[in-house]
Amino acid sequence: MFLxxxxxxxxxxxxxxxxxxDFSLEAHKTLSILGKSGCGKTTMLKMIAGLVTPDEGMITLxxxxxxxxxxxxxxxxxxxxxxxxxxxxxxxxxxxxGLRLKKLPEA
Amino acid sequence: MIISLSxxxxxxISGFLISKTVFYHPKKRILNLLTYFPYVLAPVVxxxxxxxxxxxxxxxxxxxxxxxxxxxxxxxxxLLFFSSFWNKKIKSYEDxxxxxxxxxxxxxxKVLLPLAKSMLLICFFQTFLISxxxxxxxxxxxxxxxxxxxxxxxxxxxxxxxxxGALACCLLIFPPVVLLYLNKRYVFKNPI
Numbered sequence: 001m002f003l004x005x006x007x008x009x010x011x012x013x014x015x016x017x018x019x020x021x022d023f024s025l026e027a028h029k030t031l032s033i034l035g036k037s038g039c040g041k042t043t044m045l046k047m048i049a050g051l052v053t054p055d056e057g058m059i060t061l062x063x064x065x066x067x068x069x070x071x072x073x074x075x076x077x078x079x080x081x082x083x084x085x086x087x088x089x090x091x092x093x094x095x096x097x098g099l100r101l102k103k104l105p106e107a
Numbered sequence: 108m109i110i111s112l113s114x115x116x117x118x119x120i121s122g123f124l125i126s127k128t129v130f131y132h133p134k135k136r137i138l139n140l141l142t143y144f145p146y147v148l149a150p151v152v153x154x155x156x157x158x159x160x161x162x163x164x165x166x167x168x169x170x171x172x173x174x175x176x177x178x179x180x181x182x183x184x185x186l187l188f189f190s191s192f193w194n195k196k197i198k199s200y201e202d203x204x205x206x207x208x209x210x211x212x213x214x215x216x217k218v219l220l221p222l223a224k225s226m227l228l229i230c231f232f233q234t235f236l237i238s239x240x241x242x243x244x245x246x247x248x249x250x251x252x253x254x255x256x257x258x259x260x261x262x263x264x265x266x267x268x269x270x271x272g273a274l275a276c277c278l279l280i281f282p283p284v285v286l287l288y289l290n291k292r293y294v295f296k297n298p299i
Binding site for chain 2: 049051070071072074075076077078079080082084086087088092097098099101102
């Protein structure tokens with residue numbers, strides 16, 4: 001399995017948002033997650049991307065435990081629903097932004 | 108000029124950095140409320156409250172003391188000024204940069220600084236002007252030993268020395284005019 005999520009839990013104050021989530025995903029497969037507003041879809045995605053720290057559970061990516069790994073080291077991009085183009089960059093610079101952060105060669 | 112520049116630079120930089128910490132702090136409402144404290148009191152009363160501590164620390168009647176005292180006025184201003192910068196959208200930009208592989212330093216230099224450029228400049232101008240025209244606090248903490256141009260203007264007028272008073276007044280308004288010009292020329296013509 002490429003992505004494995006095991007017993008993932010997250011609570012904000014008193015409210016348990018994610019309650020022991022388990023799923024796995026093979027490489028090159030697409031997974032759709034549906035649910036009503038506030039059921040924890042965004043929190044789950046943010047935990048996988050490393051933007052939210054889970055209270056319990058484990059996230060394994062390509063065989064590696066990434067549960068406590070920093071988001072910049074995970075190689076998972078989390079895209080927000082709203083448009084997030086950087087206003088100080090032009091179209092080309094916006095597209096090249098991620099590649100430039102990783103200091104990849106220009107040509 | 109050196110006092111005002113030092114105060115403006117330090118309060119703008121520290122205000123920008125610490126306002127971020129305040130924004131993400133769970134008790135940000137209380138912290139935001141505390142930043143209004145220096146403005147609840149008149150500068151002279153605020154100076155009287157500070158004078159005890161400044162005497163103990165040996166900051167009374169010297170330039171360092173005046174810089175610290177003025178910083179205590181301009182720093183909360185900078186905090187309040189930048190509190191409007193930090194919002195959910197900025198947090199989203201930070202998160203996006205992190206997932207794209209950006210380190211916290213890259214996020215700061217390539218995203219946060221360019222986005223805050225105009226606000227940083229405006230904050231610098233305004234804190235400079237607060238410090239430049241500060242009289243009450245400076246005169247009490249400086250006890251006449253630290254002579255700023257604003258204090259000189261008051262002295263010349265008290266002495267009925269109209270020639271030097273007018274000259275000092277002209278010099279006093281020169282930096283604000285330059286800053287207003289730069290503000291109009293560069294900040295508002297190139298908004299982010």
